[in-house]
Amino acid sequence: MVVSKEVNLDPTLILAVMATESSLNPRAESRAGAQGLMQVRTHVHHDKFEPYGGPLAAFIPEANIRVGALILKACIARAGSLEDGLKSYLGAPSAASGVGTYTHKVFLEREELRNVARRLGGSV
Template identity: 45%
Template sequence: MKQATRINTLARQASGAMFSIAHGTVLSLGLMGMAYVVGENSAPIAVSYADTRAASKAGPTVGEAAMALSVADRAQPSLLAPRQATPGLSIPARATSSAALRALGTPGFGLDGSADGLAAEEDEGLSPEMARVRDWISDTYRVSGPALEPALMAAEDSAEEHGFDPLLIVAIMAVESSFNPRAVSTMGAQGLMQVIPRYHEDKIGKRQGRYALFDPELNVRVGTLVLQEGVQRYGSLQRALQYYNGSLKDPHARYTRKVMAVKKRLVTASGRELLVQNQNKARAEVLAAAS
C-alpha cells in the first residue's frame, strides 16, 4: 500500500514537471515570435517598438506628393503673377486654402508656418493680408479699424479689376489723406485719394452729388481709374503716379518715391514676404518627399 502511494506521488511530480517544461517552451516560442518577424525565404529581422511606431508614419508616395503640388499650384497662383489688364504691373492673388498640402502633413502657409495660420486670420470681406494691413494702419495713423474696412475692400476690388497691387492703392491713400475720408485740399481735392471732381466728372458719374467723393468706396474706385488713365497715357507706373499728383515735370519723381516708400512699409506689415518664403519652403519639402 505504501509502495503504491509512493508511485502515485512520483507520477504526479513527474507530470507536474512535464507540464512546467511544456509551458516554458510555449512561452519561449511566444517571446521569440514577438522579437522577430520572419518573412518568407528571408532572414529574421529584429523589430523594436520604435521601428513599428516609425513605420506607421509613412510618408506620401511620389504620386500623392505630385498630386498635392499640382492642386496647390491651381489653388494658389503665384503671388507675383502679372495681370494682363495693365502691362508691366503685377498684383498678388488673395491667399487661399492649402488643404491639399496639409493632407500630406506638409507645412501650411501661415506666417508662423502652421497649417492653419491663414485660416485663423481670415476676416470676412478682407483678405488675410489686408486684415494685417488694416491693423497696422489703425495703430500707425490712429484711425478706426472698422472704419477703414470699406476703403480697404474697395482697394482690393478695384486693384484686382484694373491690374494693380492693392497695397499701391492703399499707399496712395496714406500719402494723399492719411486715411481721412473727409479731407479737402486747397485745390478742391476730396476724400481718401484726393480726387478733384471737376477734372474727373466722367469717372464719378453725372448723377452723383457734389459730395459723392466723400464716400470711401466711390473715392477709391475713381482714384484707381485716374491711376489707370495715367498708365494708359504715359506707359509706366512712375509716370502714372506723377500724373496722378500733377507733377509730371518733376525730374526727381519725388511723389512716386514717396508712395513707393509707404508701399514698402505696407508690404512688410502685410506679411507678404514671409508668406512667400513659407510657400517656397512648403514646395521644397513636397518635392523632397517625392524624390
C-alpha cells in the first residue's frame, strides 16, 4: 500500500481499521456521520478532503484511505501508543463502553491479515 509508506504505518493496521470500521464498504455511513472505508467524520475533517474536491471525496476509496491514515497516524502520535491511538481514532473516551472491544477487534483483524500474508508467501 502506497499510503502506508507515505504515513509510515503498517499496511495491515490500515486494512484492519478499514475492516473493523466499514467492513471494507467504501459507501459505509455511520449514524455519527462517519463515511467511507476508514469511517472519517467529514463534518470534523472536511478540510482534509479539500485537496480531493471536498467532503464528498470521503466516498472515493483513495481519498478516504489517505485522509483516514493521516488522522490515524496523528492519533497514535498524540496518544503515545498504538492502543491509545486507536481509542482516539474511534473518537470515544477510553472509559466508554466498547472501546476495549474496538481495539481488540482491530488487533485481531491485523493479526489475521498478517497470517494470510504469511501463508501466501508475502511479507508485511
